[in-house]
Amino acid sequence: MNVGFIGIGSMGSLLIDAFIGSGALKPSQITASNRTFAKAACLADRHPGLQAVPLNRDAVTGKDIVFLCVKPMEYKTVLDGIREHMQASQLIVSITSPVLLDQLEDALPCKVAKVIPSITNYVCSGASLCMYGSRMTEADIARLNGLLSYISEPLHIDESHTRIVSDLSSIGPAIMSCLLQRFIDAAAEETGIPREQARLIASEMLLGTGQLLTSGGMSPEELQARVVVPGGITAQALALLNRELDGVFNRVIRATHAKYHEDLERVADSLYGKEVNGP
Numbered sequence: 001m002n003v004g005f006i007g008i009g010s011m012g013s014l015l016i017d018a019f020i021g022s023g024a025l026k027p028s029q030i031t032a033s034n035r036t037f038a039k040a041a042c043l044a045d046r047h048p049g050l051q052a053v054p055l056n057r058d059a060v061t062g063k064d065i066v067f068l069c070v071k072p073m074e075y076k077t078v079l080d081g082i083r084e085h086m087q088a089s090q091l092i093v094s095i096t097s098p099v100l101l102d103q104l105e106d107a108l109p110c111k112v113a114k115v116i117p118s119i120t121n122y123v124c125s126g127a128s129l130c131m132y133g134s135r136m137t138e139a140d141i142a143r144l145n146g147l148l149s150y151i152s153e154p155l156h157i158d159e160s161h162t163r164i165v166s167d168l169s170s171i172g173p174a175i176m177s178c179l180l181q182r183f184i185d186a187a188a189e190e191t192g193i194p195r196e197q198a199r200l201i202a203s204e205m206l207l208g209t210g211q212l213l214t215s216g217g218m219s220p221e222e223l224q225a226r227v228v229v230p231g232g233i234t235a236q237a238l239a240l241l242n243r244e245l246d247g248v249f250n251r252v253i254r255a256t257h258a259k260y261h262e263d264l265e266r267v268a269d270s271l272y273g274k275e276v277n278g279p
Contacts, residue, residue, distance in 0.1 A: 001025070001147070004063035005032040006056050006078060008043055011095060011117060012069030015151075018121050020047055024150035033059040035074075057085040060092075065144065067115075068094045072267045075099050079107040079271075086110045091140060097162050098263035101133045103271055111135040113144060116162070118170045121151045127169050128152040131159045163260040167253060175252070180206060 003025060005012050016032065019025040027049035033056045034040040040052035053059055060066045060082045070078055075096070086092070090110040095117055104112040112133035120126030128148040132141055145154040157165050184202050188195040212218045218226070228234045 001029060001065065001143075002063045003030050003147075004059040004066040005030065005069060006034075006059050006066065006082070007069035007071075007074075008032050008034045008040055009069060012067065013043060014119065014122050015067060015069070015095075015117060016043065016047070016050070018124065018151040019147070020050075022124050022150040024147055031059050031063065035070075056081050060085050060090070063090060065091045065093060065147070068092060068096065070096065072096050072098050072263055073270055075267065076270045079104075083108060088135075091136070091144065093144065097166050098260060098267050100264075100267075101131060101159060103267070105133050105135065107271070111140055113140075114159070114162075115144075115148065116166050116170055117152070119173050124151045126152055126173075127155045129157050129162075129165050129169055130154050131157060131162070163257050164253065167256050171256065176206065 003019075005016060008016065012032075012034075016030060019030070020027055027047040028051075030047070031051045031053055032040050032043060033053050037052065037054045040054075044050045044052040056078055066082075068075070068078065075094075086108050088109055088111075091113060092104060092108055092110055093113045093115050094104060095115055097114075097116055099114070101112060101114055104114075113136060114131040114133075116129040118126040118128070121128065128151070130141075130145065130148070148154040180202050184195060184198045187193055187198045187202075209223070212223055213220065224238065228238065
């Protein structure tokens with residue numbers, strides 16, 4: 001399998017590192033282009049055998065799968081530049097949520113899919129949220145999922161749920177780490193415990209909690225019930241949290257959805273000169 005990457009920013013480079021580190025791909029199977037070629041050259045230095053190319057068309061020619069890892073407003077330029085170099089048998093995978101599958105199929109003659117990765121894929125954990133275009137066959141889906149399974153759990157989702165599943169899977173690690181950071185900071189400020197010690201303890205706690213909620217088979221409600229003693233310390237802590245957090249995550253979701261719909265309109269205007277409602 002030969003794989004191309006257009007765009008090697010934070011998520012593009014993360015995926016390349018994860019694919020190589022997990023053994024899913026050898027560096028010699030990867031070709032990468034980037035708006036700033038020097039960045040692609042540095043990536044090739046880090047992974048000897050990986051080919052850095054100056055033009056996007058060179059990253060797609062002859063490739064089985066091509067990952068598009070560019071910002072939403074860069075899509076029109078990128079798609080216009082590679083359209084004539086794509087073959088019907090190839091698969092383009094966009095990792096940009098506000099670019100819709102039907103927009104990709106309108107713009108390109110090949111098969112298309114959309115995958116929302118997560119920073120957790122860097123350690124071969126978490127989910128890859130997968131959406132498949134109408135031209136993809138079962139064999140195409142199996143091939144893509146087989147590649148993604150090296151670094152994640154591929155989960156098929158409906159495109160209409162793109163934003164909320166992205167909130168849970170991709171933004172979620174930042175939200176959880178923000179809460180953990182505040183917990184650690186408070187522990188150090190209130191008790192004098194060395195911050196690094198508090199960080200290590202809290203990080204191990206979060207890892208164990210994740211395992212209980214996955215392989216351990218517990219739901220969040222069941223986990224809390226196992227820890228809480230009526231009238232005890234944990235019960236008081238959770239009562240305070242529930243009061244203080246009431247409505248907070250509803251507002252978070254409203255904020256992310258508002259930005260998503262704004263991005264949908266901007267992408268549609270860029271591609272077609274008009275707005276779309278989108279999923």
